[in-house]
Amino acid sequence: MSWTTERVELLKKLWGDGLSASQIAGELGGVTRNAVIGKVHRLGLSGRAKTTTTAPKTRRKKVAPAGTAGTSQHTAKPLTQGSAALKMESAPLAEAVPAAQAKPVADLVPISSRASILELTERTCKWPIGDPSKDDFYFCGRQSDVGVPYCAHHCKIAYQPVSDRRRDRRTNVRAAS
Incomplete structure (x- = not known):
């Protein structure tokens, strides 16, 4: 497969439209995703258009389990996954004891x-x-x-x-x- 001027123009158009390299390879046929990426870099293409799939996701409100609706008690549980897992808790940890005393x-x-x-x-x-x-x-x-x-x-x-x-x-x- 060779990069003809028609195929390069189609590549530029599809890249500007925000298609992924895999999608462009499928449209062009006879080329791999990596070939598309290489050609894009050699052409110096950048500044991709935003795709419609990058719209911000909306979060659903959590529904309280039956029997707890109307109660406003919230017990903070330590998070062990996600980006909030690294946030410091408000109370110092009592069980955090150094494994060994630091000696000079x-x-x-x-x-x-x-x-x-x-x-x-x-x-x-x-x-x-x-x-x-x-x-x-x-x-x-x-x-x-x-x-x-x-x-x-x-x-x-x-x-x-x-x-x-x-x-x-x-x-x-x-x-x-």
Whole structure:
């Protein structure tokens, strides 16, 4: 299939009318959606017309279940899905307790096991501590298992189960909001 001037003109017209690349490919016949997209980009077409399907959707009012009509009690339930799920609740969470008490980094790594990049081996922990642009930057340097770049303590930090990461992310988002 070649792009004749008639087919290019039809492509421009259909693109300006707001048809999708799949719809245009169907109209032209013998071309794929990706071929249409490529030709549109090569032609520099932009500024598509709005289609009629982009009209704002109207929401239906929620109908109260039978027996509760006339009561104005509203109990706020935490949302777990949708865009409102990330909004902070008005009351602070009482059960949000940090998993471990934050200790200064210097207390976690004894001075005797601290290592510079030149002292690292296959069996030393390569957990970076501090700012690499500063003079006091170092690596943990403790003993690590075979095939693992970190010591047991830093493996617990680096390799967390997915469920723990999701839970921590949710509590961090609530705390930051």
